[in-house]
Amino acid sequence: MVVEDIASLAMAYAAQLESAGYACVIADSGAAAIAELDRHGDRIKGILLDLQLPDTDGLELLQTNGGITSRWPVVVATADGSINRAIEAMRLGAFDFLVKPLAPQRLITIMRSAVQPLEALATPARTPVRAATTNGFMGFVGMSPPMLGVYRQIENVARSRATVFITGESGTGKEVCAEAIHKASPRGGKPFIAINCGAIPEDLLESELFGHLKGSFTGAVSDRIGAVQAAQGGTLFLDEICEMELRLQVKLLRFLQTGTVQRVGSNRTEDVDVRIICATNRDPEAEVAAGRFREDLYYRLAVVPIELPPLRARGHDIELIANTFLQRFGKEEGKNFDRITPEFARGLASHKWPGNVRELQNLIRRAAVMFEGPALPEEALPRMARLPRESAALSAEPVTGQSPACKDPAAPVAPLATDDLAGLLRGMTLDDIERLVVETAITDAGGSLPAAARALGVSPSTLYRKRERWIEQGLAS
Incomplete structure (x- = not known):
């Protein structure tokens, strides 16, 4: 009609x-x-x-x-x-x-x-929208009240075609959320393609998304489809969408409105059928207000918003996740580990988890490699949870040169003594200190790696390379 x-x-x-x-x-x-x-x-x-x-x-x-x-x-x-x-x-x-x-x-x-009909789209392999165990849901571990709300949202949106905009701090599980929506949807048997818009240089991102023809630019040695066409019939996940340059945002908006793509170097459009899920660790409305993200594109993407809670707000989930990772990685290493002790769980709960679940995962993986078990010693806790009280204060408040006792902004600034700073950092390796500075800068920049890079006086690609190296070493947060 x-x-x-x-x-x-x-x-x-x-x-x-x-x-x-x-x-x-x-x-x-x-x-x-x-x-x-x-x-x-x-x-x-x-x-x-x-x-x-x-x-x-x-x-x-x-x-x-x-x-x-x-x-x-x-x-x-x-x-x-x-x-x-x-x-x-x-x-x-x-x-x-x-x-x-x-x-x-x-x-x-x-x-x-x-x-x-939805029945025609569904495949026998489609994952049912139900929790697999009493401790988790479709790839997530945890049953805290904030996560139960997220699970309900996933259930409601899974069978819809609506675009989903996932927000949350780095490491909260935005890609896990996107995959859960995809697997539970009628498109679950089709491709799930993920693209990190912040990790690909601007001049290559258009080609990665929409494809290119041979000879369209230096290095284009053959025709190639992009991520959009690779996800045909399935789901395209655009992570860190707010890192996308305005010029490319226009082309993404056109694709969303027309359902067609035009490869780099081509004058022909091609029809595609994909569902879009995107994510960012920034505040998208603030990015729109600042002119860094198109308002019309935001309206087109933010049909169903889902906000993932930080790990520090998930209470007992921290212990559940730690035990799950410990059993998984212990099995991979051929070791048997007991469940973590109440004392160890309290140590985990005292940590602020700036890297959220990803940081906890890397911590437990490293512990499974370095310790024989069956119990994890205190040395396996995050460094900031083990350092003296002064060091914990350092991790909570960035060093600005102002004395902690200086409450009046108009009062003269008392510089932090070099000996005091050295004492707080004693026992940390140079790599530990570098990671602390980088992660603090990223947090101060609202999760934006390009903004953190500007504050640190380095290029964004330098921070991406460092994080990739730390992830490979199981150290990144």
Whole structure:
């Protein structure tokens, strides 16, 4: 059913859909649409709904008739300036939205996806949306109240086509969340492709996403599809999306609106069908306000936001995760470890975990390699959890040159004595100190590696290389 009050547009949309093999019925108002659903709802498989109708607003129609989106897939059509209203329609249960003027092939592709039964999309290998054990859920470990809320969100969004915007500190499990949504969705048997937008140089990211033709730039020795086409039928996960340059954000927005990609060096567009999930460790609304992230792209991506809690806010989950990692890595090393002691668990709980679950994973992996067991000694705890109280204070507050006793901002600054600083760092290797400085700079920069690099006077690629090396050594947070 095409719900559009402008007769010429309604007839054009119907003609385009009929050319693809669909029979169409047209309703020119909200009242006519409701009447048609009441009379012939059984034969209607999908709805194209204009948000601007003569007798009602499309959003109001969906709000006051809640059964529409639960029974029929609804694709809303909106003008370019009201994308935020289309996003609200998707939150009310709409399948997807299109921006006018509607591209014929995009219209056909979206409506075909909308009316296709979920059973036809599903595969026997699709993971059920249920917790595997009493201690976890689809790759996650932990049953704290904040995580139970996340699990409910994953359950609700998994079978939808809506784009998902995952936020959270570095190491909280954003890619695990994206994979859980993908595996539990009708696309679970198709590819899951992950791209880190911050780890790929700007001049190569476009090619990585959209592909290129042979000879289109130096080093392009053959035709190559990008991540978008590699994820055909499945899910594309764009990690650290806020690190993407504005120029490429425009091209990503065009892909999202048209459902087509254009390889570097080509003048031909190609249709694709992928679901987008993205993530960032920054505050995306702050990035929009600062002009570093396009507002229209944010509206297009942030249909369903999911915020992952930091590890320090997950209580008993820390002990559960540590024991899970300890048994896994102990088995890999051919060792038998007991569950961690209450004293060791208290030591873990006292740590701030700036690197979250990734930091805990690396800590336990290192312990499984370095210690024979069956119990883990205190030396296996994070260094900051073992250092004297003064050293713990150093990790909690960055060194600014101001004396801790100096409470008045207008008072003269008392520099920290070199001997005091050396004493606090005693026992740490140069690599430990470098990691502490780098991680502190990243935290101060709100998780942005480029901003941290500017503060430290190095290039972002230097920080990425250092982190990659630390990850390989099992030291990164």
